[in-house]
Amino acid sequence: MTFLPWPVLRQLTGPDRTGRGAAARSARTDALAPRTERADKVVPSVCPYCAVGCGQQVFVADGKVTQIEGDPASPISRGRLCPKGSASKQLVTGPHRQTRVLYRRPHGTEWEPLELDRAMDMIADRVVAARRESWQDTVEGKAVNRCMGIAALGGATLDNEENYLIKKLWTALGAVQIENQARI
CATH class of the missing domain: 2.20.25.90 (ADC-like domains)
Structure with missing residues (x-):
């Protein structure tokens, strides 16, 4: 600790008249590190x-x-x-970040935790069922080979490579309604 503990006194009595150098420094300032x-x-x-x-x-x-x-x-x-x-x-x-899968049953009012493997199986089963139920081979005699029961809406929290792979996945499944912010 210096003889003059107040920065304003060090500024007025020392060589640092602008208060931008040694006068403004303290032990706490010197102890700080990035x-x-x-x-x-x-x-x-x-x-x-x-x-x-x-x-x-x-x-x-x-x-x-x-x-x-x-x-x-x-x-x-x-x-x-x-x-x-x-x-x-x-x-x-962030403390509010979700780190587990939450599921709300149909007509339910509360979210409940769900194991990741079970959630992935449920999603896969629903994608396969939606594709099977809404597949179109032809429309008015023209071959279309598409799935009208699946749409994908993505955002920019994924990078371009991830969005590209998602686009390829949904296209391979026959989906035609695919949109995301990356516009690929």
Whole structure:
């Protein structure tokens, strides 16, 4: 601790008249370190919020995400992130994030936890049944080979590669109503 504990006294009596250097420093200031300094590794990623694809650096310490920042090496964003991209750490670590499957039975009023394997089986069964029930071979004598009972609506929280694979999946199943923000 210095003789003059108040920054304003250090500013008025010391060589730092503007109060932007030593006068403004404290023991707490000197002890601060960037959150990114403690990271075990830095993982390159892409912001999940829109179709722009800004580069991100995900800082991981002890297996947990500690910080997400813009990637200066990204030719798209050059290290900058919009407000949503800057807050994307909350998407990963937020306390309200759901980490288990929830299911609400038909005509039910409450959500109940469901095992992931059971949920995946239920989805697969419903996709197969919808495809079987709504398949069209022909319309007015023309071959169409399509499924009118399945539609897909996606968003930009997936990257272009994931949206491309989803588009291929639904097209292979015969769906024609496929839409997402990435516009592939």
